[in-house]
Amino acid sequence: MTARPADRSTVWLRRALVAVGVLAAAYGVVGVLTDPSVSLPNYFRYTLTVLFGHDLLVLPLAIVLGAVLTRWLPGWARPVVQGALFVTAALTVVALPLVLGFGRVGDEPSALPRDYPRGFLLCLAAIWLATAILLVLRAIRRRPSDSTIRERP
């Protein structure tokens, strides 16, 4: 760490950011607490569910799953698969409520009009097809460089 004295403008910028942030957040908190259309018990239950659901369930599960699924892959293939798994996970978050389709109402055929399971599978197919092509390209590119290494000594 550099022991340079912080210049005054940075100090004031930090103070201003914290002060503005406290005001904005306080405005939002007062709004949540006083707006009768925000039913507080439901609001807090939902917020705590997404917070702890993410921090203690979804994220650790994703990390463990990613570690397990890429554990036995060779080093040259692992980064590509890790990237593809990340893209798959992010897409799943967006697609899941649509795929489950609980928002569909009988009398509004134009709301959620598509076949979302099919759409989701198409996206997954595109992601993993691209991944497979990348892996093949990497495998092909790897072979010549291996032989040059072997020739060197």
Added chain:
Amino acid sequence: MVRVPEPLTRLYPSRLSRLFTSRLRSPQLTSRIGRLLGVAVAVCFVTGYLSHAIQHPPGWFYWPSRPVNLYRVTQGLHVATGLAIVPLLAAKLWSVYPKLFRWPPFRDAVHAIERLSLFVLVAAALFQVTTGILNIALWYSPMSFFFTTAHYWTAWILVGALAIHIGVKLPVIRRALGAPDRAAPQTGSLSRRGLLTAVGTAIGVITVATIGQTLRPLAGLSVLGPRDPRIGPQGLPVNQSAVAAGVTAAATDPAYRLEVVGPARTLRLSLAELGALAQHTAQLPITCVEGWSATATWGGVRVSDLVAAVGGAQGASVRVESLEQDSLYRISTLAPPHAADPLTLLALRIGDQPLDLDHGYPVRLIAPNRPGVLQTKWVARIEVVQP
């Protein structure tokens, strides 16, 4: 990544954060993703506040009626950026996840407060992203609170907590972003550039899969778009049907009259009388707050003509009331720029067909550059409000 569990004796709180062994995590990575995330949150906040202000205008607020597609762009951007936040937030939270288990949990009182503010920041961010996704998927039951107001107030909490966070971390961020870009050691797993590429790819896939709900040329590609701008009665999506609004009987009653109230006189016009007035067409989009939009060619009577017919002055506002009984959006007010705009119609037709019942038959409001919830359907009464 993690080491697959070794003896459980390793799981002492003081050792928990050392279980995370990825060498990819660094202030450089976190700051880079954080910078993108900060921009995305700012875009969502500004476009979201704009949409709020158009619907609940504060005294100082002015919103023009042109360009016709401005709201379509800002609200399309709001939803698309919100969806793009999913991979950014996922990578950001992953990059700092071991810090959650730091032991001891805090050094002193100030540090404790700062860490608690992070709970607020993360909770608000997860709240905004997940409620937004649930809302565009029309899946309201997990929320069991009123989405619109909760999403609005939590947006203030999110930007506030984010400003505090940036203020606290500014020296770390500056040092990290100013440091030379050394490639992380290659250990047979994802590099920093690799992860950023994956984040970018995820944003690209999510955007292409959904943006067609507002960009018609991409509708065929957007297999996960919550709406298809080509699908619906008369080729136009519907958010609320006549049955759901409970207006079917009133809207199809032959005794229907449109009441036009102004300072000089009150008119009660039948559908035939409305059709006998000067007719105009306008090509305007229905632009939903949920981020979808679709353009149609509307035909009907200019609101400004009706205002003049009942003695309303230039610069008047117009209150538009629906046949609906119990709806938050039963009444909308056309501000002076929209009331005077020649494109603002009480529409009787889409193309050359009478409006479908679900599109607001017999008469609906259609005005440029406004959210769909304000484009009142099944209009029963309009009233000129003098300046």
